[in-house]
Amino acid sequence: MAKRYSIGRNPDNAFSYPAETTVSGTHAYLTLVSQSQLLIEDNRSTNGVHVNGQQVSTYLLQRGDSLRLGGLWLNVEALFREIWNREHPAERKSSQPTSNLPGVDVSDQFLQLRDVFNKYRAHLDEIDRLRQGTLADKIVRVSTLGMLTKLDTTNLRKLDQDVRDWFKMNYVCPNCMVHLNDFPWEALARQKKCARCKAIWVK
């Protein structure tokens, strides 16, 4: 039976965020279903669980999804990693190099950032197209985000903010978590390592 982790404001949660006033006492539960699927269940929270901009009661999270509890943005990739580490303590060193030692090899995780960057550009392009009104329908499917949105400026602004917030949380050095700004992935790959923590991005 997979272990269920509570997440919320109270300090006795498996993941606790005591300073987050928009997060309920025990806001939700997380269960690692497989290496690529993390189940989140809203525990009747006040401000809800939002995945990719939509409120959900239960959802199978995948890497790359954007997750918000009330006003708190969470890094889904980091949640996967943390729960995996808790459930596989012996493999922590070999499979998940997250130490702060300079020169740690995070090239596998760095490779995944290419998708994050490409998805970000695609999302912004799509929002631009919506803004220009080249799509006639009042309700359109934003295909790359997989969500429904009403075509009005309020929602577009919100969508734009969601995409930027998601990018900020996910386009980070896999080792020290510093945000990599809008630098294209290829430019960072040429740099080969993190200027801040010296972790190896490209071998």
Ligand SMILES: [Zn+2]
């Ligand atoms: Zn770094």
